[in-house]
Amino acid sequence: MDLKRVGNQTVVFANPPVILSSYSVVGPKEGQGPLKKTFSKVWKDQIDGEKSWELAESKMLQEALQGAIDQAGIPKEQIDFMLAGDLLNQLISSNFAARQMALPFIGIYGACSTMALGMALGSMLIDGGFARNVLVGVSSHHDTAERQFRLPTEQGAQRAMYAQWTVTGAGSLLLGKSGDGPRITSATIGRILDFDVNDANNMGAAMAPAVSDTILNHLHDLQRKPVDYDLIASGDLGTVGSALAAEVLKKSGLDMGTGFKDCGVMMYDASQDVHAGGSGCGCSAAVFAGDIMQRMKVGALKRVLLVGSGALHSSTSILQGESIPGIGHAVAIEA
């Protein structure tokens, strides 16, 4: 068999896996944003009757996973793997959700890039002949993440203007070997880059170099240009990271044009006081599972590059004075 690989970092699928269904669940703030009509479900509050935010996050992820299964109408016995990850230490939201799903489970971690990583890996498992269907899901929750990585939200500390707002949201996709829907045609797995950002509030700057590197490598490997995509959606650089990435890419000779958007910028509008935009695994997952999938289905978008961006930030290493490594993973989806 020929190697399904081009250039340095990109794999190209022989039989591109299909996105059979997508489901998104978000919190109330996300449900008031410009994409409010695109989500499958909006929660009325941040906790939905659970006794902790962590359990609420896991419940939200379970709703997204079950929603994707129900929408596709695929019997659970035909789902061969579940791939999931989240921002919480030891991936507890995903572990607790996987416990309920009882599917063969692979835990993955790429911070906010986890959905793109899961789509890439899930596609490799299907195209490699190891699975008929793969369920991918990720989540984040504003209050669990802020408590773990920065400060408890109850404290009401003032946020930096360049900080992003962790999205309360979950997204899930059911990928299949065959069926109807947009197809994942290639994936570029990123390298870790670290430009010595050590401010836990400045995720955008920490991620921008790695995202730029992955976009450059993806386009180089496939001999493509930005205009070959109707939309190149990073997720989630926010306003600060997006501006930095555009600058880096411009210096590398790439004109990204008007089709370069960021899921973190798309998630909220200016009146919502989130400063530099959204972040968290659930952000790009919910934007992709909702808005982008809907636009692909009606033909408004034909070819999309989703570039998940992860700030591999640890509250331990930050306190020890270490910088924040960044990573970006890209998946190309075609209607």
Added chain:
Amino acid sequence: MDLKRVGNQTVVFANPPVILSSYSVVGPKEGQGPLKKTFSKVWKDQIDGEKSWELAESKMLQEALQGAIDQAGIPKEQIDFMLAGDLLNQLISSNFAARQMALPFIGIYGACSTMALGMALGSMLIDGGFARNVLVGVSSHHDTAERQFRLPTEQGAQRAMYAQWTVTGAGSLLLGKSGDGPRITSATIGRILDFDVNDANNMGAAMAPAVSDTILNHLHDLQRKPVDYDLIASGDLGTVGSALAAEVLKKSGLDMGTGFKDCGVMMYDASQDVHAGGSGCGCSAAVFAGDIMQRMKVGALKRVLLVGSGALHSSTSILQGESIPGIGHAVAIEA
């Protein structure tokens, strides 16, 4: 292409990937145990001149990864993916190691089962046609893990007799599409099971049901018996978990015989005062990369089943009263 899948949870490789090289690095305590002559390198102390245990753990992982590359003599440009994970929040040991390696990186989390999970996934990426060579590595460190999950070791708190001792160690394997060495012939990805253990010191009990489930499914899927393997090595149930797993398997009608061992039990001897044996990603990784690989190379072991066992334990969820989900992933290796 036919689906490379048998039964409910097992994948069988069409062209079984080769373990081209293996490298293990351990701390001083592990270097005094019964397997001391099998490790590639033994550190003199727990920190090796680094300014934190966390940086020491990441350095140990880097040494293992570089050791495996050097031993195989494969140019780094021919390594298409690096798969790594560890016990620390956000996988910082792996992220910092991946930053140095600059390879396309996939972060995985399965607690102590991470090496088996990495071997399974890496084999799927190679056999699926997406990579020529995949570098897999994992680590754990006694002092980083105990501080994060239980108590700082400087406190000198008395340990429960049923507690396992987190191994300071790292192991790495370079998997290839072709070459000389033992081959990974099949893999069984586990489901999460949770029997309501909520004692952070009793990892063995938390993992035993999931490990038993994976062994039963693996043998059922491939229509095999325990005697078909020269060695079935769980990693790491310790003495408590091993006894529980043997009991569960016996009740399921399976006589595991004398070839059922546990990497956590193999790592230390009775004089080393580790109570229920070793644990941590580095335990089964160093035992497999050292002792088991050496016995396979000289023909003393022909067919081995490594069953990684993960207690998906979070210090947050434990404090919130939640139980500890367990998982087991199995890989079959044939000389």
